[in-house]
Ligand SMILES: [Zn+2]
């Protein structure tokens with residue numbers, strides 16, 4: 001089979017021919033139908049310091065977002081059948097630790113990540129732990145199914161941000177920010193503002209929902225949320241940029257008792273005015289890592305099936321897997337939002 005491989009611990013990747021893998025006990029072999037490029041894949045492709053520290057082995061197959069069909073069951077698999085259409089939950093739980101036992105499998109103490117600690121799905125076939133192969137409801141089309149893993153991060157962010165009836169600001173209109181904004185609307189937020197310093201990304205956002213669009217390079221947070229009338233500021237902020245500047249600029253406008261949901265990863269330490277912006281205002285800060293298994297998936301499936309989550313316009317480009325170089329260029333430049341690859 002062909003597979004896009006991290007052939008060297010250096011920038012780039014290569015298409016290789018590999019022996020078809022065999023599922024072991026509690027694993028399934030899937031035939032990949034459509035995959036999507038994630039921010040993580042771009043870091044791994046470019047091999048920045050963060051990616052180099054993940055512990056990825058040389059020769060690893062890249063990619064984790066996909067829709068696929070189960071073609072072979074490993075020993076002991078009873079939850080799936082050959083022919084099932086699935087997407088992959090990338091957080092692999094041990095099923096045996098305190099967090100796995102109390103409903104927090106997605107942040108398992110012994111968590112491993114599909115495509116980082118295992119081979120991924122930028123290939124014709126992939127082996128997946130059966131517990132991480134999530135059956136896709138029939139009414140959800142393949143392209144949408146291929147991006148449900150990142151959509152789920154946005155749904156999780158809106159879920160724990162408790163956005164219903166509130167003014168929400170989402171920082172960043174990359175895929176995760178956009179999906180967080182879509183999910184906030186779907187879960188009944190009163191108003192959703194989405195920011196990005198790239199107008200092209202805001203244009204894509206405008207196709208997904210009735211958002212207030214905000215380019216902070218053109219309009220300051222001050223003129224948008226006017227400090228003297230802090231009641232006009234957001235009640236919930238969902239942060240997906242990983243930019244210290246973006247956070248410290250908006251935090252003064254978050255209302256008292258507001259919530260800040262942190263999703264984007266930061267390259268280093270973050271400096272904030274804790275006394276003024278968090279303690280005196282009794283602000284709550286929550287982290288989001290992945291999707292709640294399977295709470296978030298169930299909610300997301302319901303929202304998609306009820307036409308509440310309009311994420312289709314986020315899919316801006318489609319390529320064959322062989323065209324990966326151009327696909328990565330477009331995804332990394334921000335020219336594309338979700339870029340799909342077909343093996
Ligand atoms: Zn992803």
Ligand SMILES: [Zn+2]
Pocket residue numbers: 093094095096097098099100105108109110111
């Ligand atoms: Zn565990």
